[in-house]
Amino acid sequence: MGEKRQKRSSGNGDFTRNRVFEIAAEVFHRKGYDNTSMSDVASAAGLTKAGLYHHISSKESLLYTVLDYGLDLTEAYVIKPLEDISDPLDRLKTMIDLHLRLVLEERNLEVTGLLHECKTLSGSDRSRINRRKKEYIRMAASIIGEVTKKYNVKDVNPKLAAYALLGMLNWTYQWYKVSGSNTREEIVRTFQRIFLQGILGNAWIDRQAKVATH
């Protein structure tokens, strides 16, 4: 947001367009999508409404772009890095870490926070977003399933556990303040402990004891 205002010229279309997306994400997050008028977005971007509409086609498409970008972030910052981790428990532990770092980062929070209130999207747009969200849940449940299998935990439904975990992680946007008293590291540590000890029990406790003596 610290970028200098560019002189009007041809050829910097993508620059302005991306700037519009960033600003729209911030304004939508701050005021809520429905409470944000296109004039609000325009003036926050240093444009008039007509000027804004030169870059986008509709308010809804603007929201869709922002939400889709939020899912791109999730893929880049969480899903992709996990592919390199072979041990299920390490993968799950890292997933909690990366997911929290994503949603607690101020710049990303503006985007990812919006993902939970996309009722406004209609038809195909909404189902495209929902499909990507469900894929993420599926991934989480799959990791949890591998972990419980490896440690022989029988009485945990992976899908339900995934819902519990995503609730813990995503709910942070309701209470986390960057300037608050909880550091990100403390949150990560606490949530990892609650969830992993929660599903694994003794297996987790033994492992922690082993790590401590090394």
Next chain:
Amino acid sequence: MGEKRQKRSSGNGDFTRNRVFEIAAEVFHRKGYDNTSMSDVASAAGLTKAGLYHHISSKESLLYTVLDYGLDLTEAYVIKPLEDISDPLDRLKTMIDLHLRLVLEERNLEVTGLLHECKTLSGSDRSRINRRKKEYIRMAASIIGEVTKKYNVKDVNPKLAAYALLGMLNWTYQWYKVSGSNTREEIVRTFQRIFLQGILGNAWIDRQAKVATH
């Protein structure tokens, strides 16, 4: 919702008013507050807009009433019953049970689900709602603190744990379907296990073993 349409008459004011609140909660929940027009609420209640305004003073006050009622429900269905339970662990376990039963009940979901998107409220209304919400968080953290103290758990921050728990519980409104494959009982059992074993570890496992042999 199954109530017969009443003939116009004097003296049934409270009846109609409460009906308006219930219907407004349902419509707000289904379409979102900002996307719901007062004509929508009115026609859902079998009134015209002017007729609706005979019973309420503004759209915002209507939302406030609904949210406040949601917190009344929480107090009646969760907070009050807990006061009779002296053992901290029992109290925490029961709280998870009651909270889930509250938010998974279709009729209440319409009201409690709205509590998470009250950005629209302005000034004193919002702070009044937020105060009651914070009181609930404080209560949860306090119970957790008692439990960890009793079982000598040192490395769990009760406030952070409370946020984790409320995340698990409240996030259900994002995925729970009454007709879905998970029964309420299964959800309650799983969430109790994950959270209680998550913060207590061996103490919880030992206790479960003891209960099983009795």
Next chain:
DNA sequence: TCAGACCTACCGACCGATCGGTAGGTTAAC
């Protein structure tokens, strides 16, 4: 090199629709 065609980027003014809310009248019960 320079005129002119063409482009992107943007603006002021405006549109139809819809919003929350109201003024003032009507009906029915007591």
Next chain:
DNA sequence: GTTAACCTACCGATCGGTCGGTAGGTCTGA
């Protein structure tokens, strides 16, 4: 006849979106 419970008809404001037009850069050909 008073009053609660509604109605029809309307208001000003604001919404998402568009229109015609313009400033100024770029490309092309003579």
